[in-house]
Amino acid sequence: MALLFIGAIQSSAYALTVGQHIENQAQVYYSVAGSDKSIETNKVETEIGTVPATLEFLAYDANHADKNVTLQSTSYYASSGLNTMSAPRLNSGEVLDTTHIIPVRDGDIYASNDLLIVRVIDIEANQLIGVIDKIEVTLINGEDRETLQLRESEINSGVFVGYIQLVNQENTQGDGELYVQPNDTISGTYQQISDSAKIAPEAKVFLSENGKVLANVEVFLLDAITGEVRYSTITDENGVYSFANVEAGNYILYSDYAVTPQVAEGASVGAAYVDSGYESFSIKVLHTESGPFLAMDIPFSRKEVSVWLEKQASKERVGLGEFIQYTIVVHNDTEQMVTHLKLEDILPRGLKYQKDSFTLDGETTTPIQSSDGQTLSVTLSHFIGKSIHTVRYVAEVTAGIKGNNIVNEAWLRGADNQIHSNIASSVVKLEKELFTDKGVIAGKIVDLNSSRAMQGVRLYLENAAYVVTDREGKYHFEEIDMGMHVLQVDKESLLDGYEVVPCENSLEKKGSNFSKFVEFKHGGLKRVDFCIENVEGIIHKNTEEKVFTQEKEKMPTYGASDIASQIKKHTILWPPKGYIPAIPSTKLAIVHPKDERAVVYLNGSRVSLFNYDTSINGKKREKVMTLYKGVDLLQGDNLFEVKFFSKQGEYTSSVKREIHISGAPMSLKYHED
Numbered sequence: 001m002a003l004l005f006i007g008a009i010q011s012s013a014y015a016l017t018v019g020q021h022i023e024n025q026a027q028v029y030y031s032v033a034g035s036d037k038s039i040e041t042n043k044v045e046t047e048i049g050t051v052p053a054t055l056e057f058l059a060y061d062a063n064h065a066d067k068n069v070t071l072q073s074t075s076y077y078a079s080s081g082l083n084t085m086s087a088p089r090l091n092s093g094e095v096l097d098t099t100h101i102i103p104v105r106d107g108d109i110y111a112s113n114d115l116l117i118v119r120v121i122d123i124e125a126n127q128l129i130g131v132i133d134k135i136e137v138t139l140i141n142g143e144d145r146e147t148l149q150l151r152e153s154e155i156n157s158g159v160f161v162g163y164i165q166l167v168n169q170e171n172t173q174g175d176g177e178l179y180v181q182p183n184d185t186i187s188g189t190y191q192q193i194s195d196s197a198k199i200a201p202e203a204k205v206f207l208s209e210n211g212k213v214l215a216n217v218e219v220f221l222l223d224a225i226t227g228e229v230r231y232s233t234i235t236d237e238n239g240v241y242s243f244a245n246v247e248a249g250n251y252i253l254y255s256d257y258a259v260t261p262q263v264a265e266g267a268s269v270g271a272a273y274v275d276s277g278y279e280s281f282s283i284k285v286l287h288t289e290s291g292p293f294l295a296m297d298i299p300f301s302r303k304e305v306s307v308w309l310e311k312q313a314s315k316e317r318v319g320l321g322e323f324i325q326y327t328i329v330v331h332n333d334t335e336q337m338v339t340h341l342k343l344e345d346i347l348p349r350g351l352k353y354q355k356d357s358f359t360l361d362g363e364t365t366t367p368i369q370s371s372d373g374q375t376l377s378v379t380l381s382h383f384i385g386k387s388i389h390t391v392r393y394v395a396e397v398t399a400g401i402k403g404n405n406i407v408n409e410a411w412l413r414g415a416d417n418q419i420h421s422n423i424a425s426s427v428v429k430l431e432k433e434l435f436t437d438k439g440v441i442a443g444k445i446v447d448l449n450s451s452r453a454m455q456g457v458r459l460y461l462e463n464a465a466y467v468v469t470d471r472e473g474k475y476h477f478e479e480i481d482m483g484m485h486v487l488q489v490d491k492e493s494l495l496d497g498y499e500v501v502p503c504e505n506s507l508e509k510k511g512s513n514f515s516k517f518v519e520f521k522h523g524g525l526k527r528v529d530f531c532i533e534n535v536e537g538i539i540h541k542n543t544e545e546k547v548f549t550q551e552k553e554k555m556p557t558y559g560a561s562d563i564a565s566q567i568k569k570h571t572i573l574w575p576p577k578g579y580i581p582a583i584p585s586t587k588l589a590i591v592h593p594k595d596e597r598a599v600v601y602l603n604g605s606r607v608s609l610f611n612y613d614t615s616i617n618g619k620k621r622e623k624v625m626t627l628y629k630g631v632d633l634l635q636g637d638n639l640f641e642v643k644f645f646s647k648q649g650e651y652t653s654s655v656k657r658e659i660h661i662s663g664a665p666m667s668l669k670y671h672e673d
Contacts, residue, residue, distance in 0.1 A: 053122035055137070055190045058104040059244070060090060060115060065103030069119060071096065072151040074162035076176040079620060082149060085176050088115050088163045092234070109244040109292040112168035112180050112202065113236065120150060120190050123158035135160050137190045144171070144179045182242070202242045203295035205235050205255060207278070213239025217257055219298065224250035224284055231293075243293035251287055256280040257300045306334045307341070307383075311410055311424035318397050318406070319431045323354070326426060328391040328410055330380065338383040340415040343391065345376040347408060350401025357394035367393070380412075397430070404430055439520035441487060442476035443528040445469050448501055454532060458490040460583050462611075462630025464554060466490070482520045484610055486630025488585060489514040489530050497536035503529055515632055517610055555587045563618035563625050566591045570644055572657045573625065581633060584661050587613075588628035590642050594618075596652060598626045601641045607631055635661050 027040050058069065074085040088096040091113045096102060104117055118137055125135050133152045137160075138145060150162035166186075167177045180186065182202045206213045219241045221231040230251065235241045257278045278300040287293060307330075314325040328345065332338055345367075347353060353376060358367045360378060367376040380389055397406065406428040412421035445454045453473030460466035462485060467475045477487075489500050491514055500514040518526050555574045556562075562573065574589035575581070590598050594617070600607040613627040638661060643654045 053120065053124070053191065055188055056119045056121075057107040057186070057188065058117040058119055059107030059110065060096065060102060060117065061105045061245075062103055064245075065105050067104055068101045069104055069117065069161045070153040071098045071102045071117065071163060072153055072161050073098065074151075074164070075149040076164070076174070077147045077149070078174040078176070083176065085148075085163065086165070088117075089165060090115055105245075110166055110180075110186070111233075111242045111244050112166060112182065112240075114166050114244065115163055116166055116178070116186070117161065117163045118148065118150065118188060120160040121158060122160070122190075125160065126152070126156055126158040130155055133160075135190065137162070137188055139164060139178055139186060139188045141178055141180055141184055141186045144173055146174065146176065146178050201292060201295050202240045203297045204239045205241060205257075205298040206239055206300070208299035208301045214257060214300070215239055217241075217255060220252075220254045221246065221293070222252040222254050224252050227252070242295050245291065246287055246293040248287055248290045251285050252282055253285050253296065253298075254280070254282045255298050255300075307332050307338055307412060307420060308422045309343070309410060309412060309424045311408070311426045313408070313426040313428050315428060317429040317431050320397055320399060320401070322397050323394050324351075324397065324406075324428060325357075325392060325394050326408065328424065330383075330389040330391070330412065330421075332383050332385055332387055335385045337385060339381060341380040341383055341420065342413045343378050343380060343389075343410065344413055345391075345393075345408070345410040347374045347376065347395060348401070348406060349374060350398050351406060351408065352396045352398050354394040354396060357392075359392045361390055401430060406430055438478075439480035439482070440476060440478055440525045441480055441485075441518055441528055442474070442525060443530065445473045445475070445489070445530045445532060447498075448503070448531040448533045454495075454498075456493065457532075458493040459530075460488055460490060460585065462486040462585055462587065464583055464585070466583070468493075480518075480520060484517060484519045486585065486611065486632075487516050487518050487528055488583075488630075488632065490583065494532060495534075495538075497534050497538035498532045499535050501531050501533045501535075503531040555589060558589055558616065558625055558627075560617065560619045563591055563616065563623050564620070566623070569593060570642070570653050570655050572640070572642060572655050575657060575659055577657070579659060581659065581661065584633040584635070586631055586633060586659065588626075588631060588640070590626045590628075590655075591623055592626065592642075592644055594622060594624045595647055596644045597647075599643045599645065600628060600631075601643065602631065603634070603639055633659060633661050 027038055031037060058067075071088060075082050076085055077083075088098065090096065091111055096115070102117070107116065110116060116139075118139070120135060120137060122135070125133055127133050132155060135150050136147055137150055138147045146164060148162050148164060150160035153159045153161050165177045166180050168180060171177050171179050178186065204213055205217050205219065213235075215235055215237045217235045217239075219233050219235065220229050221243060222228065223230050230249075231243055231246055233241050233243060257280075281298045281300060283296075285296075309328055309330045311329075312327045314327075315322070318324060326345075328343070330343060353367075353369065353373060356364065356366075358365055358376070358378075365378060367378050369376060376393065378391065383389065395408075407425060408428075409423055409425045411419050411423045414420040445457050445459075446452070447454060453469075453471070455469055455471050455473060457469045457473075457475075458466050459469070459475055461477060461480075465477065467477060469475045491500065494500070502513055514530070516528055516530075518528055520526065558573065566573070569592070571591040572588070573591055575586055579586075588600060590600070592598050607628065611628045611631050613629045615627070616625040618624065638659045640657045640659070641654055642656075644652045646652055
């Protein structure tokens with residue numbers, strides 16, 4: 001008798017789905033005395049059930065890992081479509097090799113520049129047999145939302161692994177980075193499953209004497225009993241550090257700051273010195289619960305020295321040409337006499353020592369000066385214990401001074417040419433008066449023939465600010481920003497018969513006598529005079545002029561949202577249709593595609609590029625807004641035409657806008673007969 005069992009097996013290129021029924025029935029084939037027989041078994045029906053999916057946040061950990069993952073290539077969704085994520089980078093700056101298995105642990109707490117690894121285990125997401133499947137996971141922190149596409153780590157595994165970089169600088173949604181701040185909570189969702197993690201508290205490392213934050217300083221958590229290093233990290237460019245996951249226990253928070261040799265500001269060549277150094281920081285802490293370490297600020301203080309000095313200036317603020325008296329008090333707090341000490345004082349360039357002003361303990365002394373005059377020194381041969389020396393001298397602030405602060409430093413150097421004291425400094429604020437980051441335009445309007453000063457003439461800038469000349473024909477504008485400006489005379493405010501004519505030494509004329517360009521690259525005073533002439537010979541006696549100016553309508557401050565709101569491809573946003581300018585000058589705001597160039601024409605003549613102000617990018621960087629300022633208008637009709645050209649110089653389109661000037665608005669003149 002021969003037997004053969006056959007089971008019915010369902011085969012497909014797709015994986016089975018939840019709720020699907022599988023029927024299985026077997027048949028037995030046999031023969032008896034040469035006669036074939038068969039018997040069917042009963043049917044067995046099975047329904048495919050569900051396996052709960054899991055979403056996990058993981059963190060790279062080479063020392064305390066309890067699992068390993070294969071880190072697959074990750075993609076993220078941006079406005080432009082699906083993009084590939086940049087290579088995974090750790091907080092230390094190291095880039096992970098995705099071709100190797102990565103050691104990880106559960107990531108409940110992260111630092112603000114960590115790599116967040118996401119793992120989803122979902123057998124049901126294994127849709128295709130023999131093919132790498134893909135799923136989507138969304139990560140959210142506040143207003144930042146990033147959607148990732150994760151790849152199956154192995155064929156038919158149902159395990160999906162990806163990653164995203166955490167950053168502490170604000171960014172745009174959909175850029176493949178998640179913006180976080182200390183104590184934020186990150187959440188992630190996959191279908192109906194979610195997970196969350198927190199950002200660890202942060203603290204800073206800085207110098208106690210001036211608050212300067214310190215980058216690239218190592219911070220350690222030592223075992224309080226053995227002194228072994230348990231955890232370590234390095235401060236970022238802002239002096240910030242944090243420990244994301246720390247086991248409960250007793251620790252010593254420790255850090256040390258070593259000072260490298262340097263040269264004092266303004267010191268002579270070769271005047272290198274070594275700082276007296278800083279005390280290391282050490283404090284015992286009890287970490288009661290495993291998790292984020294409650295970081296604390298670490299201030300570094302200078303080491304105490306037995307011979308030290310202090311320095312003081314006679315003024316807190318000075319201007320050019322003023323004098324400062326400096327006082328230096330040198331202390332010897334030891335019981336012993338100190339010999340061969342040399343006091344050195346460094347003057348920044350532009351601060352000039354005044355001869356015969358140097359005194360030591362009230363006695364006039366001649367200090368040793370370096371060849372450039374910037375270093376003063378005097379020897380303290382026998383400095384007895386528990387005593388002081390007082391040094392005073394005077395310096396002048398000259399035109400060569402730079403910066404906003406005058407920083408002056410002094411120290412004591414020993415026979416070994418090394419610093420043997422603290423470094424005392426004095427900071428005096430420099431009042432630059434007109435020489436600031438703002439400019440002043442001043443000048444005069446004069447009758448070219450009679451040299452008579454002209455009162456009551458109005459001048460204005462491209463932003464519609466204006467002034468009126470006084471009895472001496474003088475005017476001035478204050479608080480002018482850096483950059484190019486257009487200054488114009490309002491011809492309607494001139495007396496009848498007068499016109500603006502060239503001055504003998506006129507500069508920066510803009511094709512007409514009544515308009516000039518004024519550029520500020522740094523603070524200062526620019527003088528701009530205008531000349532006028534009575535070309536019609538009209539006689540004016542005791543003339544008084546009164547001008548009443550209508551309210552000026554100013555161009556709004558446009559931004560990226562204004563660009564996005566424009567439906568048309570090419571638009572003149574300012575001036576609007578029907579706009580009536582208060583002065584014969586206007587600004588222009590033109591919206592157009594970023595890959596095109598806008599060329600502006602007024603009444604058929606091209607507007608000078610000196611009038612170009614700036615360009616503003618739209619949110620999607622597909623459009624830009626080109627801004628012009630101080631474009632002169634003529635009395636009557638003014639037709640603007642903006643022509644657009646491709647990068648290859650081909651004409652693409654044009655738009656037009658007309659503005660009408662009817663003369664000086666609301667202007668009345670009274671003449672005495």
